[in-house]
Amino acid sequence: MKTPRLLSVLPLACAALLAGCTTSKPYVLDTSHTAVSQDSRVRFIVLHYTAGDLDRSLQVLGRGRVSSHYLVDDKQPVTVYALVDENRAAWHAGVSSWYGQTALNASSIGIEIVHDGPQEDRYGNLSWAQPYDEAQIQAVIALVRDIAQRHGVAPRNIVGHSDIAPLRKQDPGPLFPWKRLADAGLGRWYDEAQATHLRQRFDKQGLPDIGWFQDNLIRVGYALDRTGLLDNATRRTLSAFQMHYRPARFDGQPDAETAAILQALP
Ligand SMILES: [Zn+2]
Incomplete structure (x- = not known):
């Protein structure tokens, strides 16, 4: 039973001797220099x-x-x-x-x-x-x-x-x-005073067209094709936007309040 005992000792010997161990990788890893230019992968x-x-x-x-x-x-x-x-x-x-x-x-x-x-x-x-x-x-x-x-x-x-x-x-x-x-400083919100003002304007002047909604949804981060149509993707994306910023109604329909919030969102 000599051989198994010898094998079981070998990793410990490697750990103890480190650089002297030749059975691991065929290079020396030097971690003493750290680059200044780096950031987190988390966005x-x-x-x-x-x-x-x-x-x-x-x-x-x-x-x-x-x-x-x-x-x-x-x-x-x-x-x-x-x-x-x-x-x-x-x-x-x-x-x-x-x-x-x-x-x-x-x-x-x-x-x-x-x-x-x-x-x-x-x-x-x-x-x-x-x-x-x-x-x-x-x-x-x-x-x-x-x-x-x-x-x-x-x-x-x-x-x-x-x-x-x-x-x-x-x-x-x-x-x-x-x-x-x-x-709490975590996440984005819209300028509420500006949204109130904009809503009055949209109420008075009427809603922008669907292309405007699509352009602005894209501007604030959403992935959407600018079709100019209130298609399924646009309704679902509008609904997601409403759930986040105007959760009282998230039917995916364009309305003055949604337009105002969208425009007031940085
Ligand atoms: Zn999930």
């Missing part, structure tokens, strides 16, 4: 709801074909599960686009929030009735702040899954308090 923070309880969410995100960097539970006190290292990509965004950047798994941090999501009636209509828990929102704000500061994520790049994939996704849904995040 975006994407928020989701799980549409399922904690046990199921841990099962799906931990063992399934999707994942997220963080999972925020709905218990007291709130626990945040770190499922994927921030230096690695989690599989949460799917086919996605924001400001022309696509496939955002590579450049984002994904946060899943335990929440039931919408109820569906017998006609297939969805409604969101369950508010986010206050402690959970406070945890999300603290978590987003920490990530945004460490990676230098711009406010306009703190988004919902519905923003980056409006044709497929509706999470984190119309009950997610984007305004509170913006008030």
Whole structure:
């Protein structure tokens, strides 16, 4: 039994001798110089709801074909599960686009929030009735702040899954308090005084055409073709925009208030 014992000792000997060990890589790795010109790979923070309880969410995100960097539970006190290292990509965004950047798994941090999501009636209509828990929102704000500061994520790049994939996704849904995040300096908001003024003007002068809505949705980050038509993609994208900035009504129809908010959004 001499040979196995010798083999089991060999890695320890390598670790101890380091440079002297010739059985590992055929080069010397020198980490004593660090380049000044570098930044984080993380450009975006994407928020989701799980549409399922904690046990199921841990099962799906931990063992399934999707994942997220963080999972925020709905218990007291709130626990945040770190499922994927921030230096690695989690599989949460799917086919996605924001400001022309696509496939955002590579450049984002994904946060899943335990929440039931919408109820569906017998006609297939969805409604969101369950508010986010206050402690959970406070945890999300603290978590987003920490990530945004460490990676230098711009406010306009703190988004919902519905923003980056409006044709497929509706999470984190119309009950997610984007305004509170913006008030905490996290995420973008519009100039409300300017929006009030603009709304009066649109009410008086009539709505801009669909091409104007499309141009402005594209200007503020959404991926959309400028067809000039109120097609399905435009309705879904308008709905995603409304869910984020005017959640009282997100029917995907152009209206004066939506136009005003859109124009007042930097
Ligand atoms: Zn999602």
